[in-house]
Amino acid sequence: MSKLYERIREARRLTGMTQETLAAELGISRSAVAQWEMSEGTAPSVENLIALAKRSGLAFEYLATGRGEASFGPPEAIAEEEASYHPLSEQQRQLLAGFEQLRPRQRTGLLELIHSPAARRGRR
Incomplete structure (x- = not known):
């Protein structure tokens, strides 16, 4: 079974994005993405894992745990999801x-x- 950092790297590569591009889409720093992809690095938040799963087309369960089906469907653009978000007053x-x-x-x-x-x- 692969490690979380390996599945995160796999997901990012499926998107065809660099660490910097993915970080910009998620609204985080490039170093955060680099940390996720290191064997002794930090783990992303659940929200960022969900966004990465949607963006890459990987199933969330597979991305988070390594279990289950790897693919759930075609990748979605993160920007499309954010378009429906309305900031709080x-x-x-x-x-x-x-x-x-x-x-x-x-x-x-x-x-x-x-x-x-x-x-x-x-x-x-």
Whole structure:
């Protein structure tokens, strides 16, 4: 079974991209991609593995673990996926940051408040 760094290198080569080009598409540094491809290097985040799997046409399970079918279909351009992404507004970022600081019970309470009938009446 191949090692993660070998499968990452394989995936990048399937794309025909250099480390620098792949890094630019993923919005990371070239040295991060180089680290992924080293036997003692760092591992990419799950999000970056997903993006690399889509871009290369390799199955995520194969890329992440070495198990399963290697190919899932034709490669997809990462830029196409990003086109549907809408950045958060400043207000949304602040709300999310505050939500992440809450304890689990507080989060549940806030979500219940948002979905309560009174909250829905206030939106009319």
